[in-house]
Amino acid sequence: MFNLPDIYRVDVNVALKEFVPPNLKPSDKKRIKDSVKSVRLEYQIAGEEIPSVNNEKYCCQVIQFYNVEVTNIKNANFLAATYQSLIKPLCVIHMHDTKDEVYSMAVKRISQTDDMQIVVEQTLMTDKYMIGLPDSNRDRLMAYMDYTTLKNKTDKVQLYKEWFYKAYMLVNEKAYIHTDKLLDGNSWYDSDRSARICQKYMALVASRGKLKTAATNAVRININKEIKTEIRELTMYI
Secondary structure: OOOOOHHHEEEEEEOHHHOOOOOOOHHHHHHHHHHEEEEEEEEEEOOOOOOOEEOOOOEEOOEEEEEEEEOOHHHHHHHHHHHHHHOOOEEEEEEEOOOEEEEEEEEEEEOOOOOOOEEEEEEEEOOOEEOOOOOHHHHHHHHHHOHHHOOOOOOHHHHHHHHHHHHHHHHOHHHOOOHHHHHHOOHHHOHHHHHHHHHHHHHHHHHHHHHHHOOOHHHHHHHHHHHHHHHHHHHOOO
């Protein structure tokens, strides 16, 4: 997955009975049991070659990569929402049935009120790709997710965020005509700068979403002004 080095390969099968949280509602437990066919922890970035992060905001010792076979990819959103909030480490969940596949990611931090709990700040589900058929969009995603091409390996959190931000931009690249220039630029070496870029990119995506549901011309005019400002601000980073 993502052309990760073999030193991070673990290939551990996860027993399905251990993959069903005991504190879920009976209906959710049943849905998981009916949906999940197999779970494997394929990779785990551990050790200090890429430094861990342990501070008041993050406790990141590992990044995990799961492969989950499901009966129907339609259940992917439910499973991603469930497990990204339950799996404490930063993780990538690859879900697939016999026809399609998706990837789930989430940026998480420690709860400020209970340091034993995590808070999911941002989530992302990639587009759906058909298995076994050529797909230029999947190839494009895999090219940018390739571990060897990542630029910020300062620590595990920044490594994961580069994956997350790039995947987000690729999923939403129609929002900004110069997405390629952001993806291929050198801002990724600077974690603060790349975070600002992605925040502005997310704001632009949100504004374009609001424009589609705007009820009046006056509202559309105001949203278009916001979009022009957001585009101008993004273009400053190219």
